[in-house]
Amino acid sequence: MAMKKWTAALVSSAVTVSLVTGCGGGEDKSGAGKAADSNLNETGFPIVKEPIKLTFFTGKAATTANNWNETEIWKEYAKMTNINVDFQLVPFDNLTEKRNLALASGDYPDAFHTTKLTAQDLVKYGTQGTFVKLNDLIDKYAPNFKKILDENPEIRKGITMPDGSIYAFPLLYDPDFTSVLMRGKLWYNKEWLDALGMKEPTTLDEFYEYLKAVKNTDLNKNGKADEIGYGGVGLSDMLAKLKGSYGLMNRGSSNGNFDIDPKTNEIRFIPTDDRYKELLQYVNKLYTEGLIDKEITTIKSNQFYAKGAGNVYGSMVTTSPFTLMKLQSFVGVPVLNGPHGDGIYSGIYSPITQIGAFVITDKNKNPEATVRWMDYFYSEEGNKMFFMGIKDKSYTETADGKVQYTDEITKNPQGLTLEQAVVKYVTWPGGSYPGIVRQKFFQGAEAQPESMEAAKKIEAGLVKEVWPPFSFTDAESEKLISLGNDITTYITEMETKFMTGSAPFSEWDKYVSTLKKMGLDEYVNIYKASYERYKK
Numbered sequence: 001m002a003m004k005k006w007t008a009a010l011v012s013s014a015v016t017v018s019l020v021t022g023c024g025g026g027e028d029k030s031g032a033g034k035a036a037d038s039n040l041n042e043t044g045f046p047i048v049k050e051p052i053k054l055t056f057f058t059g060k061a062a063t064t065a066n067n068w069n070e071t072e073i074w075k076e077y078a079k080m081t082n083i084n085v086d087f088q089l090v091p092f093d094n095l096t097e098k099r100n101l102a103l104a105s106g107d108y109p110d111a112f113h114t115t116k117l118t119a120q121d122l123v124k125y126g127t128q129g130t131f132v133k134l135n136d137l138i139d140k141y142a143p144n145f146k147k148i149l150d151e152n153p154e155i156r157k158g159i160t161m162p163d164g165s166i167y168a169f170p171l172l173y174d175p176d177f178t179s180v181l182m183r184g185k186l187w188y189n190k191e192w193l194d195a196l197g198m199k200e201p202t203t204l205d206e207f208y209e210y211l212k213a214v215k216n217t218d219l220n221k222n223g224k225a226d227e228i229g230y231g232g233v234g235l236s237d238m239l240a241k242l243k244g245s246y247g248l249m250n251r252g253s254s255n256g257n258f259d260i261d262p263k264t265n266e267i268r269f270i271p272t273d274d275r276y277k278e279l280l281q282y283v284n285k286l287y288t289e290g291l292i293d294k295e296i297t298t299i300k301s302n303q304f305y306a307k308g309a310g311n312v313y314g315s316m317v318t319t320s321p322f323t324l325m326k327l328q329s330f331v332g333v334p335v336l337n338g339p340h341g342d343g344i345y346s347g348i349y350s351p352i353t354q355i356g357a358f359v360i361t362d363k364n365k366n367p368e369a370t371v372r373w374m375d376y377f378y379s380e381e382g383n384k385m386f387f388m389g390i391k392d393k394s395y396t397e398t399a400d401g402k403v404q405y406t407d408e409i410t411k412n413p414q415g416l417t418l419e420q421a422v423v424k425y426v427t428w429p430g431g432s433y434p435g436i437v438r439q440k441f442f443q444g445a446e447a448q449p450e451s452m453e454a455a456k457k458i459e460a461g462l463v464k465e466v467w468p469p470f471s472f473t474d475a476e477s478e479k480l481i482s483l484g485n486d487i488t489t490y491i492t493e494m495e496t497k498f499m500t501g502s503a504p505f506s507e508w509d510k511y512v513s514t515l516k517k518m519g520l521d522e523y524v525n526i527y528k529a530s531y532e533r534y535k536k
Contacts, residue, residue: 040368042141046082047372053084054370055109057102059116060089061430065423072390072425083373087113092430103130110364114433117168117356119161119471120480125359126167127474132360132367134166141368142375144382145169148436158352158468162533169374171354172436178462179455180437180446181348186241187454188315191329192219203337204245204282207315211291214314229291230315233304235499236492237317238283238292244346244463245338246275252466254350257491258527267531269524271491272512278339280498281505288501297496320445332454335461345461350468358434377435386433387441389425403441418443470530479526483519490518 039048058068065071068087078084088109090098099115102108103125125131138146149156152175159170173180192214193200201207211229219227232238240256243249248270251259261268270276286292293299299307308316308325321327337343360370376382388395388403397403404410405422412421419429427433439447472480494511497503503511 037366037368040366040372042372045080047369048082048366051082051084052366052369053086054111054364054366054373055086055088056111056113057099057109057115058087058089058112059095059099059114059432060091061432062092063419063423063429064427068427071423071427072393073385073427076390077376077385081373083369085373090115092116092432108361108363110361110366111370112356112359112361114357115359116354116432117359119355119469120474120477122167122356122359123161123163123471123474123477126161126165127163129362131167132362132364134168134360134371135164137367137371138166141371142378144375144378148172148378152351154466154468155351157534158350158471159355161471162473162530167359168356169358169434170352171357171432171434172378173349173351173353174436174438175351177437177439177442177446178348178459179439179451180442180444181351181466182345182455182458183347183349183446184237184241184317184319185451185454186238186315186317186333187321187330188333189214189219189313189327189329190331192217192314195219200334201336202334204242204339207333207336208282208286208291211286211314212289215289215291219314220311226312227314228293228312230286231293231304231308231313232296232317233299233301235283235287235292235296235496239279239495241317241333241347242279242282242336242338243270243276244344244461245336245342246279247338247340247342247344248273248275248279249346250344250463252346252348252350252463254352254469255467255527257488258531259346267524267528269520271495272515272520275340277505277508280495283499284501284505287499297500320448320451322448322450323445331450332457335458343461344463345458346463348462348466350466352468353437354432354434355469355471357432374434380438380440383436383438384441386426386435387428387437387443389422394422394425405443467534470527470534472526472530476526476529479522483523487515487518487520487523490515 037048039050039052041047041049066089068074068089074085074087095115099112099117108130122131126133138149155172155175159166159168161167175181188201188210193210196210196213196217196219198210198213199206201210214227214229217227218225230238240249240253247262249256249259250262257270259268259270260266283292293313295303305324307313308318308321308327311327315333316330318324321330335343335345358374360367364370377386384403388405391397393406394409395403395405405418409418409421423429439452445451494503498505498508
């Protein structure tokens with residue numbers, strides 16, 4: 001496929017990314033409020049009377065289709081809309097570099113689609129005028145997306161930048177789809193628990209006793225002492241799922257190091273809190289007693305799945321033991337009460353999953369039509385088309401509205417997996433796309449009956465307020481880059497050392513003082529300022 005002129009800038013070694021701060025103010029270059037293009041239909045299909053062509057810089061996951069221009073959904077949508085999109089695919093592996101080079105060159109396309117733009121990117125290029133301000137366009141031309149924002153004020157607050165502007169359409173998880181908002185869940189092997197004659201654990205102490213019994217019993221009946229209490233990829237997932245047992249992360253996971261201190265009602269930095277130290281000590285006890293997989297800090301995802309399929313784990317954090325390892329005996333762990341009586345489930349994320357999934361640039365001569373093009377995928381019908389594809393080709397629908405993939409997808413005659421078969425029709429595999437994930441049309445692991453049941457088990461213990469990811473001004477972002485990378489890297493390094501025992505807890509005070517010397521107070525104050533804006 002021939003690449004457009006703007007793509008040539010991606011490989012130019014002479015181009016460097018501009019570090020100049022934008023002029024501020026978020027000037028509205030959208031054209032909203034002006035007379036709409038006479039070619040535009042403000043409602044219904046087609047979106048435009050006479051065909052137009054748009055070019056999108058598009059991020060490509062390894063698991064999605066190789067040529068979106070030939071994918072059935074986009075060919076069908078072009079017929080529906082009269083808008084022909086040329087998707088210029090850029091692999092995720094070098095997406096950030098090539099996206100930044102395109103923006104720095106000043107020679108970029110009509111829109112950026114599935115390109116993982118951060119809030120900092122939106123602030124920088126939005127205030128410069130490179131990204132179109134969408135507030136008025138959404139009000140007039142995006143009724144489906146506007147309805148979601150009106151029904152969920154927290155989402156509107158979360159996608160609004162410090163200057164009051166909205167610069168992007170996000171990837172959202174339906175606020176009612178709690179299973180997907182939890183992402184990976186903590187599971188235990190019920191068959192093994194029953195064989196041990198133990199009741200379902202509801203406290204950290206009972207969970208510890210279960211893991212200890214797993215290690216000391218030949219539950220898989222292979223004559224080997226190969227049972228492992230807990231397995232995963234790294235220790236961060238376990239930490240995230242157990243923070244609530246210590247009353248930590250009480251505003252959800254999207255700003256993982258920050259929550260509200262219930263004693264002061266002020267923002268709290270979790271990694272230096274005494275209760276976090278207690279959590280690390282608990283995990284250290286599990287690790288030093290051999291109840292956690294000794295390979296957990298080095299094992300890769302595919303190795304973990306293969307090992308899990310061998311039926312050696314008593315518990316794990318993953319999206320689904322069923323779909324990933326074909327393990328039928330695992331059920332969700334309930335909320336585990338901690339030593340201070342805390343019993344909340346804090347491992348849940350904001351519905352705003354990817355804030356900068358779709359932006360319109362100032363090169364776009366048809367912003368109104370482009371907004372309408374994008375808005376359809378926040379509707380029920382558009383959502384169904386995006387995930388399921390083409391009716392009677394990739395999916396069938398019953399009289400009561402239930403949908404399912406055809407045998408070509410689920411029982412592919414060439415032996416393709418579901419994701420390999422479905423990319424003939426759709427492009428969602430790989431993630432980071434703009435739109436919304438609703439349980440009704442999503443066929444992934446989080447929507448399977450076992451995952452839905454696991455989520456239902458802990459819904460009563462969910463934190464009451466979930467913060468979206470905070471946004472920052474240009475000046476704050478620069479400070480966070482200079483301070484935050486070193487601080488978060490050091491925290492991650494020391495967490496692992498404390499949990500695995502390579503650093504004794506007698507070094508805790510030294511760890512905290514080192515963070516202070518690295519600029520922790522300034523780092524926290526930036527988050528406090530962002531939080532104050534969010535509250536308003």
